Amino acid sequence: MEEIFAFLAFGIAALACVFAAVWIARCGRRDRSDRGATLVALSITCLWCLAVASLGADRALSYFAETARDLAWTVVLFRLFANDGRDASLRLVRPVIGSLVFVQLLQVFVVFVAMGGLLDRESASLALQTLALLHLLSAAGALVLLHNLYAGAADMSRRLLAWSAGSLGLFWGFELNFHTVAYLGGAALNEVNGLRGLVMAGMACGIAIGFSRSERGLTFRPSRAVTFQLLSLVLIGGYLAAMVLLSGWAADRFSGDLGRITQVGFLLAAAVFTVLWLPSPRFRDWARVMATKHLFKHRYDYRSEWIRFTHTIGRPAGEEGSLSERAIQSLADITDSPCGLLLVPDEDDALTLAARWRWPQIEVPAPAVPLELARLLEREGLILDLDKSRQGISHRGEAAMVPAWLRDEHHGWAAVPLIHHHRLVGVIVLGRPPVHRGLDWEDFDLLGVAGKQVASYLAEQAGQEALEEARRFDEFNRRMAFVMHDIKNLSSQMALLLANAEKHSENPEFRKDMLITVRNSSDKLNALLARLGRYGGADSGRRERVDLADLGRSLAARFTHTHPVSFSGCGRCPVLADRECLEQALVHLVQNAIDASPARSPVEIQVTNHGLRGAIVIADAGRGMSAQFVRNELFKPFVSTKEGGFGIGAHEARAMVRAMGGRLDVESRESFGSRFSISLPTDAAEKLLASRFDDSPIGAERLDEVHTKRNEVA
Numbered sequence: 150m151e152e153i154f155a156f157l158a159f160g161i162a163a164l165a166c167v168f169a170a171v172w173i174a175r176c177g178r179r180d181r182s183d184r185g186a187t188l189v190a191l192s193i194t195c196l197w198c199l200a201v202a203s204l205g206a207d208r209a210l211s212y213f214a215e216t217a218r219d220l221a222w223t224v225v226l227f228r229l230f231a232n233d234g235r236d237a238s239l240r241l242v243r244p245v246i247g248s249l250v251f252v253q254l255l256q257v258f259v260v261f262v263a264m265g266g267l268l269d270r271e272s273a274s275l276a277l278q279t280l281a282l283l284h285l286l287s288a289a290g291a292l293v294l295l296h297n298l299y300a301g302a303a304d305m306s307r308r309l310l311a312w313s314a315g316s317l318g319l320f321w322g323f324e325l326n327f328h329t330v331a332y333l334g335g336a337a338l339n340e341v342n343g344l345r346g347l348v349m350a351g352m353a354c355g356i357a358i359g360f361s362r363s364e365r366g367l368t369f370r371p372s373r374a375v376t377f378q379l380l381s382l383v384l385i386g387g388y389l390a391a392m393v394l395l396s397g398w399a400a401d402r403f404s405g406d407l408g409r410i411t412q413v414g415f416l417l418a419a420a421v422f423t424v425l426w427l428p429s430p431r432f433r434d435w436a437r438v439m440a441t442k443h444l445f446k447h448r449y450d451y452r453s454e455w456i457r458f459t460h461t462i463g464r465p466a467g468e469e470g471s472l473s474e475r476a477i478q479s480l481a482d483i484t485d486s487p488c489g490l491l492l493v494p495d496e497d498d499a500l501t502l503a504a505r506w507r508w509p510q511i512e513v514p515a516p517a518v519p520l521e522l523a524r525l526l527e528r529e530g531l532i533l534d535l536d537k538s539r540q541g542i543s544h545r546g547e548a549a550m551v552p553a554w555l556r557d558e559h560h561g562w563a564a565v566p567l568i569h570h571h572r573l574v575g576v577i578v579l580g581r582p583p584v585h586r587g588l589d590w591e592d593f594d595l596l597g598v599a600g601k602q603v604a605s606y607l608a609e610q611a612g613q614e615a616l617e618e619a620r621r622f623d624e625f626n627r628r629m630a631f632v633m634h635d636i637k638n639l640s641s642q643m644a645l646l647l648a649n650a651e652k653h654s655e656n657p658e659f660r661k662d663m664l665i666t667v668r669n670s671s672d673k674l675n676a677l678l679a680r681l682g683r684y685g686g687a688d689s690g691r692r693e694r695v696d697l698a699d700l701g702r703s704l705a706a707r708f709t710h711t712h713p714v715s716f717s718g719c720g721r722c723p724v725l726a727d728r729e730c731l732e733q734a735l736v737h738l739v740q741n742a743i744d745a746s747p748a749r750s751p752v753e754i755q756v757t758n759h760g761l762r763g764a765i766v767i768a769d770a771g772r773g774m775s776a777q778f779v780r781n782e783l784f785k786p787f788v789s790t791k792e793g794g795f796g797i798g799a800h801e802a803r804a805m806v807r808a809m810g811g812r813l814d815v816e817s818r819e820s821f822g823s824r825f826s827i828s829l830p831t832d833a834a835e836k837l838l839a840s841r842f843d844d845s846p847i848g849a850e851r852l853d854e855v856h857t858k859r860n861e862v863a
Contacts, residue, residue, distance in 0.1 A: 173357060213257065216260070259277075312359030313355070324345075484562075489579050495515075514554055535564065562581040563579045563588055565597075567600050695728045722757070731809065772819065779815055812828045813828075
């Protein structure tokens with residue numbers, strides 16, 4: 150009875166395959182890439198059904214035909230993947246399909262060994278059980294691929310794919326259960342073998358119906374999560390298959406304790422591989438890069454990347470670093486870069502280091518990037534591929550402008566300009582990802598857009614800081630207005646007291662002392678009032694010949710009674726400056742040096758004449774300042790390291806020196822001290838400039854213009 154049912158079922162299946170093949174050949178869509186493979190698969194399935202119906206399922210010819218059937222439908226599945234029209238999507242599918250084909254070819258070898266009389270009865274039974282396991286693995290892998298195909302298809306493509314995917318799912322799902330029971334039971338299931346014929350008939354009908362659909366083309370859009378789960382399942386399945394095959398080979402090749410030792414050795418080797426290699430971050434990064442590169446049309450999942458970017462850059466201040474550090478991280482996360490640097494324009498528009506993220510070991514000079522390269526990046530919006538720059542490949546002449554420190558640092562990978570309203574806000578240098586790869590068009594597009602977004606955040610922060618600074622200046626100016634008003638009233642009262650004393654005092658000696666005291670106090674208050682009136686370094690326009698050597702000696706004598714202050718110079722050093730403003734700036738710097746120095750550590754004042762410029766240096770051996778503080782906070786008003794300090798002295802000193810056409814430079818190192826240097830043009834430089842225009846009728850106007858431009862540059 151069972152044999153009759155199987156004969157009828159497989160006969161019906163063979164007829165269904167024939168009718169389905171004829172229908173597809175005559176009426177099915179001819180533009181589908183899986184059409185030819187499906188016709189071949191239906192023909193081979195028909196032959197298998199005829200072999201089972203006539204000879205039985207346990208004959209060698211039936212086993213070979215079954216393997217050929219599995220190979221044919223695997224090729225059909227591969228062609229379904231090819232229907233999305235992108236060869237790149239097949240690069241990751243090909244290895245998986247290849248693994249399934251390899252498992253199916255092993256079935257041929259096992260059938261040949263089991264049915265060729267090379268083994269005894271017991272070994273042949275074991276070989277057939279192994280054959281069932283191989284069929285099981287093949288069905289499981291095909292089902293995983295089929296699920297990934299259908300889950301990644303577009304909605305319109307799913308309507309075309311529904312019947313074909315459902316039919317193949319029915320086929321491989323039944324095969325999976327059939328061979329699982331056969332493997333666990335250790336024998337063929339003759340009782341339910343006839344059901345396989347009915348399943349084949351249903352599959353053939355479903356495939357034929359699928360080819361009658363009018364929709365065209367498939368769009369393969371697997372999600373990243375589904376893809377990585379697929380890879381994990383394939384890896385686990387491959388591991389299990391390898392262990393089963395190796396263990397079976399060891400059991401056949403060796404006997405007794407030696408066979409068991411060999412199996413345990415294989416198990417330990419696999420465990421070591423699993424522990425050392427699979428959890429490796431480098432291996433996971435490599436797997437992710439390979440999957441996104443070969444399976445997907447686009448490397449990036451733009452929705453996920455933008456959500457992560459917004460979450461990183463938009464975190465509140467104080468959470469996991471400053472905005473500058475989070476700006477670096479937001480771009481580094483996109484390309485899986487492990488570290489990065491942020492360079493921002495300084496006062497001369499050259500790029501200097503502003504922040505670093507997980508890159509403490511690199512030494513960055515100041516300036517970090519020359520002005521020419523900064524202007525090129527601002528003008529062109531060019532993202533630098535540092536590997537190509539090291540090879541001398543250049544698109545806008547940028548390779549020759551890349552600084553030596555960045556060219557020699559092979560961990561540097563890309564430099565992304567941050568452009569906001571056609572203005573360069575900064576440059577982010579990204580470290581090389583763990584898995585080496587080159588930059589392509591997709592990297593350039595995404596980093597360019599994200600860089601503009603980062604630039605807007607940094608520009609917004611700079612604007613908020615400027616507004617806050619302006620607000621605090623406004624508050625400070627209002628306070629100073631009250632102070633100036635009170636001082637002015639006090640000065641008027643003292644002037645009145647002075648007038649009354651001149652009229653009514655009878656004691657000549659008292660009157661003399663009182664007049665001297667009151668006059669001195671009045672002069673001091675008026676001088677203070679004048680300084681407060683031009684607070685912030687406004688240029689008074691006065692220039693006089695000032696000897697820096699004399700001024701340095703007077704400062705040393707002025708402070709020497711409160712702290713050791715030494716002076717050294719090389720003769721006279723006449724410069725053109727506003728003496729009162731210059732003295733006020735130097736007093737600020739000397740007082741700061743004294744406050745930062747230990748009690749007995751001297752402060753040094755040095756004066757040098759460089760011909761066209763003179764310099765006065767205030768150096769101390771105090772606690773010093775960090776490079777970050779000097780770069781970002783030293784000259785900001787209302788920022789001070791001293792308890793109770795107003796933080797206005799260094800800012801005012803630099804503003805006054807600049808107003809006189811000079812320059813204030815700082816060198817400092819923590820625990821070693823600081824060195825402030827003021828450089829001013831000498832009168833020799835002024836005479837040299839004047840001599841060039843003496844013969845010109847507009848010489849005076851040109852000289853004033855030179856003075857103005859020199860002050861603007863300074």
